[in-house]
Amino acid sequence: MTALFERLASAGIQLAPASESAKFFVFERNGCVALVERTGDEFGRIGASGRLTEQGFAVLQWRGAEVWLVGRGHEKPATADQAAEIQAFSKDLKAALSGSPA
DSSP states (O other): OHHHHHHHHHTTOEEEOOOTTOSEEEEEETTEEEEEEEETTEEEEEOOOEEEETTEEEEEEEETTEEEEEETTEEEEOOHHHHHHHHHHHHHHHHHHHTOOO
């Protein structure tokens, strides 16, 4: 488990505090977030990565050549930098949790 937390830390990813009874772990880096299923004390499936916005959580959605940040009751165009940051976060989180190189 120590190696896992070292991989997360080296990728700049933090485990946000959550209650013991929470069904998900919350991981964050620079406003990018993802929920990861809690299976006992282990990590299960990784949910969609997205961004915390002023209106709440939003995921990337492609509409043809355009990319949007879409959440419950809100949406706005995403910048290329935002899309790249979310995709990099998702890739790094998956690599850290699986133990494979990013």
